[in-house]
Amino acid sequence: MRRFLFGFLTVLTLFSCSSHLFVSQINTTSNSIIDSSVGRDSAIESLVKPYRDSISTIMNKLVCVTATPFIKGKPESKLTNLVADIILNCGIDYCRQNKLEIQPVASYVNYGGLRASLPQGEITVGHIFELMPFENEIVLIKISGESIEKMAEKVAGRGGEGVSGLKIGIQGGSLKTLKINGKDVDRTSSYWLVTNDYIANGGDQMNMFLDPLEKIETKQKIRDYLIQSLGEIYKKNGVIDVKLDGRIYNEQ
Amino acid sequence: MGEYIMSNRRTFLKQTILGCSALSFGLFPEELFASGELIRLTIMHTNDMHCHIDPFPADHAEYPGKGGLVRIASIISKTRKENPNLLVFDGGDMFQGTPYFNYFKGEIMTELMSKIGYDAGTIGNHEFDNGLSDILMAIKKAKFPLVSSNYDFSDTILNGFVKDHHIIEKGGIKVGIYGLGIELDGLVGKSNYGKTIYNDPLQTALKMEAVLKNDYHCDLVIALSHLGLSYEHNKISDKSLAPQTKFTDLIIGGHTHSFVDKPIVLNNALGKSIIVNQVGWAALEVGKIEFILDHSGKKKEIITTIRNS
Numbered sequence: 001m002r003r004f005l006f007g008f009l010t011v012l013t014l015f016s017c018s019s020h021l022f023v024s025q026i027n028t029t030s031n032s033i034i035d036s037s038v039g040r041d042s043a044i045e046s047l048v049k050p051y052r053d054s055i056s057t058i059m060n061k062l063v064c065v066t067a068t069p070f071i072k073g074k075p076e077s078k079l080t081n082l083v084a085d086i087i088l089n090c091g092i093d094y095c096r097q098n099k100l101e102i103q104p105v106a107s108y109v110n111y112g113g114l115r116a117s118l119p120q121g122e123i124t125v126g127h128i129f130e131l132m133p134f135e136n137e138i139v140l141i142k143i144s145g146e147s148i149e150k151m152a153e154k155v156a157g158r159g160g161e162g163v164s165g166l167k168i169g170i171q172g173g174s175l176k177t178l179k180i181n182g183k184d185v186d187r188t189s190s191y192w193l194v195t196n197d198y199i200a201n202g203g204d205q206m207n208m209f210l211d212p213l214e215k216i217e218t219k220q221k222i223r224d225y226l227i228q229s230l231g232e233i234y235k236k237n238g239v240i241d242v243k244l245d246g247r248i249y250n251e252q
Numbered sequence: 253m254g255e256y257i258m259s260n261r262r263t264f265l266k267q268t269i270l271g272c273s274a275l276s277f278g279l280f281p282e283e284l285f286a287s288g289e290l291i292r293l294t295i296m297h298t299n300d301m302h303c304h305i306d307p308f309p310a311d312h313a314e315y316p317g318k319g320g321l322v323r324i325a326s327i328i329s330k331t332r333k334e335n336p337n338l339l340v341f342d343g344g345d346m347f348q349g350t351p352y353f354n355y356f357k358g359e360i361m362t363e364l365m366s367k368i369g370y371d372a373g374t375i376g377n378h379e380f381d382n383g384l385s386d387i388l389m390a391i392k393k394a395k396f397p398l399v400s401s402n403y404d405f406s407d408t409i410l411n412g413f414v415k416d417h418h419i420i421e422k423g424g425i426k427v428g429i430y431g432l433g434i435e436l437d438g439l440v441g442k443s444n445y446g447k448t449i450y451n452d453p454l455q456t457a458l459k460m461e462a463v464l465k466n467d468y469h470c471d472l473v474i475a476l477s478h479l480g481l482s483y484e485h486n487k488i489s490d491k492s493l494a495p496q497t498k499f500t501d502l503i504i505g506g507h508t509h510s511f512v513d514k515p516i517v518l519n520n521a522l523g524k525s526i527i528v529n530q531v532g533w534a535a536l537e538v539g540k541i542e543f544i545l546d547h548s549g550k551k552k553e554i555i556t557t558i559r560n561s
Contacts, residue, residue, distance in 0.1 A: 021471040022549040027542035028515040029558045041325030117313040129351045
């Protein structure tokens with residue numbers, strides 16, 4: 001009986017021992033950088049190929065040619081300015097085509113919404129997809145001057161974003177100067193602003209856009225408009241470049 | 253019977269001493285792995301791949317010719333040959349970022365990741381970009397589960413399709429996995445997440461790690477997190493969560509697109525080591541962490557980072 005008990009206890013001990021594992025060592029490795037020295041996996045490559053081939057024709061289509069790289073930056077940058085200007089134009093175009101007696105005066109592009117920079121040289125549809133992968137649409141909102149001010153405060157607090165029609169001076173992370181179309185903002189007046197549906201629905205903490213006085217959903221995809229618009233600008237004016245115009249600047 | 257026990261005991265003692273001396277040098281003789289005394293588990297992980305299946309184009313302004321899941325696949329396959337005890341995880345935001353997503357939706361990612369042999373993933377904010385139906389389609393295409401413990405999908409079409417925890421037995425090691433998603437309000441359009449309920453990540457993590465450790469007796473507990481590595485303001489992140497946990501061994505992160513060079517070692521609430529890692533975005537990097545487990549219960553020992561050339 002004692003022998004049995006001893007054996008039983010030992011089996012228990014052995015069992016509990018073997019059922020638990022403990023970490024005795026952790027080997028961390030510096031994160032591997034994936035560059036051209038890493039080959040492609042042939043099985044995955046053959047799985048991807050039919051997908052890739054079916055979209056490559058569309059993606060390789062030329063949109064325009066740029067004079068310099070358009071890299072996004074703060075407080076302003078060629079890329080944020082270009083996209084904000086095009087989006088404002090889209091709003092203006094929409095109103096004209098639909099014979100609306102509305103004049104959008106400003107636009108706002110969320111910095112995080114621009115997902116890639118544009119290289120110098122030939123820009124293809126694929127590049128625009130990388131810049132603007134989202135299926136976002138253009139939305140026009142009529143908001144108070146007070147809301148314009150709140151938006152500018154957010155932009156200033158973030159060190160700059162994409163705007164058009166506005167001049168924003170930042171001091172110590174706060175809004176110092178604000179002009180709309182070269183004039184002071186009238187807090188009690190209202191303005192038409194062009195942005196995207198994600199932002200108009202309060203995305204990126206832009207709560208001041210949530211209850212606009214009026215709202216027009218154009219159903220116009222931003223990416224499609226960018227492709228169309230950049231193509232037209234290139235056809236009309238040749239190689240695309242923009243100058244930084246100090247629309248967002250840091251004040252001393 | 254008695255003799256049998258004694259012989260076992262002698263072997264046990266001998267191996268323990270061997271284990272101790274090996275530990276003090278920080279190296280284990282290969283025989284210990286061969287005899288099953290020690291088990292080596294390799295974890296590889298990605299996050300925020302954003303459909304970067306192919307490398308960036310050669311003329312890309314920031315990452316010319318770099319990255320690509322097609323390349324990560326070959327590293328994973330090579331590592332698997334070196335050690336079949338390999339688990340592969342993803343920290344969310346597989347979707348959105350290249351035309352593959354616009355034309356073939358999120359399911360192209362879960363199809364490829366299944367072929368590569370991913371073991372589990374979690375749900376990032378961009379997984380919601382085409383609404384819940386796209387997540388459902390991607391899950392149906394996947395041969396691995398999406399794990400999310402703090403999103404409650406009960407009142408949505410995803411009810412029953414997303415796991416709140418997942419347990420994998422690999423090479424005799426029981427690995428428990430839970431998933432943490434970021435607050436959706438203000439980040440994802442309301443119409444895209446519908447009736448998904450966001451629960452507090454910290455409370456969820458503490459509950460899940462205890463369940464996996466104490467109820468399911470997992471040897472290793474891993475969090476797949478899309479909370480973000482750290483923030484300047486007081487927002488829950490992997491770095492603020494890790495010191496409050498007790499049983500989580502590894503947090504595989506995402507969302508902030510952070511390049512950290514090497515995995516970060518922190519102390520948890522019990523003073524034990526917890527690893528936090530994140531590998532940027534766009535399949536530009538892949539992470540690798542190796543756990544060596546044994547039966548002795550020796551204190552955790554962290555070995556210096558192995559440098560990749």
